[in-house]
Amino acid sequence: MMKGFQFAGLDKATIGCKTLDCESPFGAKPNRRVLLPSNVPILAHSLEHTQRNWIAWSNSPSDLIIQIGDSSFHLHKLAIASRSEYLNRLVFQRGSNREKAGDSLIIQIKNLPGGKKAFELIVKFCYGRKIDITAANIVPLYCAAHFLEMSEDLEEGNLISKAEAFLTFQLLSSWKDTFRILKSSESISPWAKDLHIVKRCSEAINSLESVHKSKCIYVDNWWFKDVSCLRIDHFIEVIQSIRKRGTKPELVGSCIEHWTRKWFSQVTSGLDKETPMPITLQLHRISTEGLINILPSEENSVTCNFLLHLLKAGVMLKINPELLCVLERRVALMLEKCRVPDLLVKNQGYKDSLYDVSVVLRVLRFYVCGMSSNSSAKPHSVGRLVDGYLTQVARDENLTMESFKSLVEALPQKARHCDDNLYRAIDMYLKAHPNLAEENRTDVCRVLEYHRLSHEARQHVMQNDRLPLKLTTEFVLFEQVNMATSMTSKGSNYRRTNTQTVIRVNKDMEKRQITNAQEINMMRKDVEMIKSQLLEVHSCKMKLQNQLKRCIR
Structure with a gap:
């Protein structure tokens, strides 16, 4: 055991791997440690805490007031300055953020990582009191110790080294605590990134996942739930680390999809109910672009339906056009192997059509543009897919004629062996929209040609009273x-x-x-x-x- 460390509440089972299961492979109970400093220049008889003030009572009166936010800490120069190089400079050098109040020096500290809660722990440490360290408070304490420059250069066994030891122990031993550490670092993310805490957590997750894989049989996605709790920048860091280890691309893609469906449901379903603040839109835009950039490039690593949802979000959020093009190209390359359900992207507004056909239309146009230059293209497969999709969306009474007609005309005639399925979709649309004017019905049916229909379809046309009279007479x-x-x-x-x-x-x-x-x-x-x-x-x-x-x- 290291000098100055005391462990409390940890038995042998807790220190090691107590249990291995999918929700908590390395133990559900958070590890706690009680930390004591080694050499303390001034001991406090008590630390009195009122609503806004902390007072350290000792044999000598306090001569230092440190203000953090709306709280004041009445302390002793020797106790604090002997542990913190930063405060040592402020105490013994003149500065703009210090003033006098009687015999006490007043120092204001702004932007301290962890704020007054972290500083409370630091005060206890400086006065020789016990500090209860957990995965939830180690990151703010560690960052605050670095901010205040509490290194070994001033005192052996100073706070940075002790916090570092605890942090390393947690990252090497506990899957759940590693995620608690990551979550606690969100509020002070710049410091956590600069001190490589986020990176170390990502690498620890990677290593612990490998250990768990070697010790028990489990479903591939057991870790999705924990990873999906992370915010976007930390999630991206974890995914990048996992990909470097060689995790299967389809598993990485599924994890990205799981995270996106949890956090982006309000984006992919539409922003029509409430208008978010500009900062929220900006965050969603950056998040969407970040997700596109970390998508595995391997074939079948992500589903067509997920890419279409991501494309819809990207269009709504006006992300980088180059990234939109990346998504369109990727879905277009998958069309020949897609099924109709893959293309169904739902809308949520009451006045909207049931499915968002605009994203599918974008991809179809992209596919047609590249079809002529691709000798291995299979347009008939896409033709069958689109006709099946048209049959599905045609039932929606809120689907506008313009949208339906654009989908019908998106593919060239050579993409269909015949127009029987197309006729079926058009007939279904007319059935779902009985109030269409004769002129509009004629416009919808304009693509139908006599010689491209089977004999059975022609007979149906001639007896179909939903079709415009002009078309029926012509047939x-x-x-x-x-x-x-x-x-x-x-x-x-x-x-x-x-x-x-x-x-x-x-x-x-x-x-x-x-x-x-x-x-x-x-x-x-x-x-x-x-x-x-x-x-x-x-x-x-x-x-x-x-x-x-x-x-x-």
Whole structure:
């Protein structure tokens, strides 16, 4: 045992590894130690603590007042200056932060790590009192000791060396206490980083995880819960340390996803309910960029769905465009192996569509841009994926026509073998949006072409009253012309004229029952109609021929 150290409340089982389990592999109870200094120049009979003041009672009157925040510590110069090089200079040298109050010197200390709570422990140490050190207070005490320059140069067994010994012991022996140390360093993070505490904790977590892996059988993600409690900069430090050890990329990716889903739910679900303060937005922006930078680059190390959520957050927070491009490219490369659920990114606002289709649209456009230069691209796989995605999102009554139409048109025609699945998605959208005007329904259905649908799909189109009348009529005409052409080419006696065909189509579509009294008037109107529809039949023939030529090509 080191000189000046006393241990309290630790049995052999606690010093070693008492138990190994997934939640607390190295013991759940925090280790505590009682620290005593070696040589003390002035002993205090008592340390009286009022609401704002600390008074050290000794044989000699106090001659030093140290102010930290709204608290005053009435102390003795010799007791304090003999332990702290920093206070020694302030006591015996003139400075701007000192003044006199009777026989006492007043010194104000600003920005002391740990504040008055850490200084209370330091006062006890300087006067030979016991200090109860735990994982929760060791970092503020250690940083405050460095701030006050309480090194071995002034006194053997000074506070820095004793705090260092305890810190090292904790980092080498306790998984839970290592996380307590990391959490306690958040409030004084700059000091903790400068003194390499965060780095040492990260390395300790790395080492302890390896020890635990070698001693018991466990699920891979047993450590996710503890790591996810860390704030972003400390989390990044831990992840970087774990990656250096060679942890499986997919396990690292899962841990990053676990942390992100816990802390970023309010970002990925939208910022529409309340407008956060600018500092909060800035923090989320920096955090998102930090997470993107530590993502493992290996294939399948992170899920497509997680990347889309991260992309959504990045777009909302207006992160670095280059990082957005990194995410878009990465998801685009995964599309050919994705499933429809991978693309589902939910919105949370009541007036929003159920799913955020804008992030998927960004990725699709990125994929199309690179498709022409990628000889190994499999656009038909992406075509099936997008049609399945369209079928899923089409049911949402809040999905705007513009968004749906943009998704439909995102892929080129060659990405689909046929349009049957696309037609199914369009029909489902029209069913979920019965109040669409005829003009809008026509606009949505504009991409459908007769020759790109199977026979069954064409029959469904001609009987589908949700479709615009113009499209249904066009398909019926195409079917009649196609049938007439087919039968004529086979030498059939079928000789129905174009006029008869149009009259029959017109009667079938309108489903009118002509009575004897109405027959003359209706025929007169039909004659006028036939004149215009003859031109339309001819136009449809030409259009069908052009479509067939494109299909053959």
